[in-house]
Amino acid sequence: MGKIERLHRSLRAELLQGRRFADLDAVQSGLDRWRARYNHQRPHDALGGAFPASRYRMSERSMPARLVEPDYPDDQVTGRVRRNGCLRCRPQDQRRVDLQLSAAFADQRVAVRPSAEDGVHHVWFMTWRIAKVDFRTNPERPTVTHVLERM
16 A cells, blocks of 8 residues: 555655646646656656666466356346446345446346345355345335455
8 A cells, every 4th residue: 555655645746736737638638747757767766766667567367358257046136237336136025226336346247145134135246245235224225335355
């Protein structure tokens, strides 16, 4: 986390502090110029005076174009998360509801499982519990609490 905080401190001091931008295009242009200088020209003490681009090495591992489709048991309620991060589903003994999850799961299949607590369900992505859904206070607009726990 320290390196991210340092990056933000440099960004603030070298680009943002005391400046006003006319519009978003001006912000983007400034960020593009700053990023090029930060990564290709500006020496970094933590790198012995080198610049980050000189140390970057592309990973030898390739990322799949698409994740493997999760395999959930047949008795579980599943659905595909929309591009806006919303999941439309009908958990057991509940009305159809829209659950706001995260766009990070867009186009991914998730499972909705009842928990040990009556009226509470959990949303799963593969082996990760990603949300707790509480139908007890308002069954038509349940409370969604985001979590990230590997089980």
